[in-house]
Amino acid sequence: MICLYCHSRIREEADLITMFKRRKPLCMPCRKKLSLWRSGGRCGFCHRLVDREEDTCPDCRFLAGNYRRPGKIMCMMDYTGEVKMLFHRYKFTKDAALSEVIAMFLKCRFGEYDMSIPIPVSAARMEERGYNQTSMVLRAAKVPYRDILATDKAARQSELGKRARLTAPNPFYLKEGRAASSLAGKRVLVVDDIYTTGITVHQALEKIYTMKPDAADVLTFSKA
Amino acid sequence: MIIKHMKGEIYMDRGVDPDKYICHRCSNDMKRYFYKYHSAYHGTDVVYCLKCVNIGRSDSVTPLRVIHTARKPEPCRYHLDFELSEAQQAASDRIVEALSAHSDMLLYAVTGAGKTEIVFEAISLARRRGMNVAFVSPRIDVVKEVHLRLSGAFRDSDIDLLYTGVKETFEHRFTVCTVHQLYNYIDHFGLIIVDETDAFPMSSDRQLLNAVRRAAAASSTTVLMTATPDRGMIEFAGAENVVTLTRRYHGHDLAIPKVVWQGITKDVNRRRLPAGLEGLITGILEKGRRVLVFVPEISLMEKLQPLVAAKFPGADSVYSGDEERYGKVDSMRNGRTRVLLTTTILERGVTFKNLDVIVVGAETFNSDSLVQICGRTGRKTDDPVGNIWFLAEYNTGHIRRTIRIIKNFNAGRTTL
Incomplete structure (x- = not known):
């Protein structure tokens, strides 16, 4: 067994407890590094690091003025230098094994929701990467999900500025079919990999709210 | 040939052989350094090599492409500020x-x-x-x-x-x-x-x-x-x-390490600064010199650093994952920091003026590291020797070998 993050071998003592536990593909030092949360005030809604602790940060207030808010936003890892590196390797060098590492950090009661919906990737990104980075993590965590959203967006989000993201038309649409039309009255969880400005998630929610779900929350692996 | 990911002619149909588990790029053939997953996009299982994934993924669904080597002479002049010995x-x-x-x-x-x-x-x-x-x-x-x-x-x-x-x-x-x-x-x-x-x-x-x-x-x-x-x-x-x-460029001998038989873990676990270490650092600072303290493990360094800093304000520590690593090395270089605790990352490639070195837990280092650590002192012509102390709980073959290698260098001999 090797650690999928640092590739060193994991040697674990075999005792009664470890013998019957599923072995995790991450060594202790790496797990410690990746679980670190920077100290400081945080926005009570999107968990962004802010100078002064408050219920909603300017970003959230701005989004609330333009979009309908989700019920809550859950964030699993702090976007530290190490986590940044993790996502860079996972998304841009195509180190797909890291989906198992990220899956280890999902602490969320998925059972409270009727449906988990990952943010889709465009055809261009799919051709480049070969996988949807969000649903791959959900699969590694053994969380059932439904692909009811699709996108025709071409440019990479991380290359766009905030204004460009906001003025662009909503790139998401709901796939035809039973799943989308059965959203009414359901509790829905929208899952995204990295929450930067929040515009992506809010645009996806805009489409989902048209189907009148009972509640919609957001789960994001990390908050930039 | 140079392997390029997006362009050039096909050199191998695929980067990794998914049945034999061989990477054609880095020649890795250890099965545990491959990762296999099912890709809905490709409609098959994908196997890729974990050994060389950092320089661009080599996998079982993408061909390896190469461009051919071109050779071209150039005048290639260089200049040196000094003459070779x-x-x-x-x-x-x-x-x-x-x-x-x-x-x-x-x-x-x-x-x-x-x-x-x-x-x-x-x-x-x-x-x-x-x-x-x-x-x-x-x-x-x-x-x-x-x-x-x-x-x-x-x-x-x-x-x-x-x-x-x-x-x-x-x-x-x-x-x-x-x-x-x-x-x-x-x-x-x-x-x-x-x-x-x-x-x-x-x-x-x-x-x-x-x-x-x-x-x-x-x-x-x-x-x-x-x-x-x-x-x-x-x-x-x-x-x-x-x-x-066997001679350094300035012609002086290498300093021979002085071994002090003292373990420090017991003191550190009791939150005490080991007296021997304190004495050595005091002596070094009194002479207006600087000191690198090599520590075998990050966990031990984290415990030792506050103890040292309490006695010697401004003492800092550095390790490989440290985000401020380069800043800390710079402040050691220009003299703002005079006591720096470090793991083996500073064992090579760094030069500080007026430097002495202390190795704690010397019994845990191997001789390759110890020789490099000793090589940190006396690298400048105006301070050609320096002092080295090994703090060790007991003697080891590696400590003996290190001292033998250094003595041999000074006598103009090699140790093969």
Whole structure:
């Protein structure tokens, strides 16, 4: 067994407890590094690091003025230098094994929701990467999900500025079919990999709210 | 040939053989260093190599593409601020001879011998003859530092710089990079210089020396440079091709480490600064000198640092994952920090003036590391010796061997 993050071998003592536990593909030092949360005030809604602790940060207030808010936003890892590196390797060098590492950090009661919906990737990104980075993590965590959203967006989000993201038309649409039309009255969880400005998630929610779900929350692996 | 991901002609139908688990790029064949997952997009299982994923993924669904090597001579002048010492000049001549004879070479040189300057003439000659040149090292710090020094000396040349995350390429004719980057080159370089060949991970990964072999052209010269050669390196170069340099460039002896029989873990666990360590640091600071304290483990360093800082304000610590690492090393260099605790990351490639060294838990270090650590002192002409203390709980073969190697260097002998 090797650690999928640092590739060193994991040697674990075999005792009664470890013998019957599923072995995790991450060594202790790496797990410690990746679980670190920077100290400081945080926005009570999107968990962004802010100078002064408050219920909603300017970003959230701005989004609330333009979009309908989700019920809550859950964030699993702090976007530290190490986590940044993790996502860079996972998304841009195509180190797909890291989906198992990220899956280890999902602490969320998925059972409270009727449906988990990952943010889709465009055809261009799919051709480049070969996988949807969000649903791959959900699969590694053994969380059932439904692909009811699709996108025709071409440019990479991380290359766009905030204004460009906001003025662009909503790139998401709901796939035809039973799943989308059965959203009414359901509790829905929208899952995204990295929450930067929040515009992506809010645009996806805009489409989902048209189907009148009972509640919609957001789960994001990390908050930039 | 140079492996490129997006362009060029197909060299292999796929980068990884999914049945035999072999990576055609880095020749990894250990099954645990492959990862397999089902890809809905490709409609099959995908296997990729974890050993070389950092330089672009090699997998079972993408072909390996290559572009062919071009060779072009350039005048390649360089300049040096000083003249080589007699011993340096002799070593430089031997490497130039090896270059003409297309034979390999092992440069076995004491720390602080001025190894980098010794290869300048060979680099210049190789470029004039149109050979592609690579200067590689397993350590990123060394790669960065060497790139600066070579850019300063070879002012008219375009020098590529490659390491994880950084890519500054011209035409792949004169490249400074980490050893891992050589996985992307096949039959390409006429001269390869490997600095700090004994450093991690090259010491424990035979595959990397094979990568050097494969990146070298059919008739080429590979120069391995090290202060502590092992059998594998001597076999690689051939016993008749070992060139030794036992004197530092300034001609002074290396300091011989003084061993103090004292363990520190017990004190540290009781939150006490070990008296011996305190005495040594006080003595060093009173003489107006600086000190690097080498600690075997990060966890021990985290406990020791507050104890040292309580007694000696401003004492800092540094380790590989430290985000402020370069800033801390800089403040040590310009004298703001006078006591710096470090793991083995500062064992090579750094030079501080008026430096003394203390190694705590010396019984846990191996002799390669200890020789390098001792090599940190006395690197400047105006402070040519320095002091070294080993704090050890008990004696080990590695401590004895380190002292023997250093005494042999001072007597003009090598320790093979």
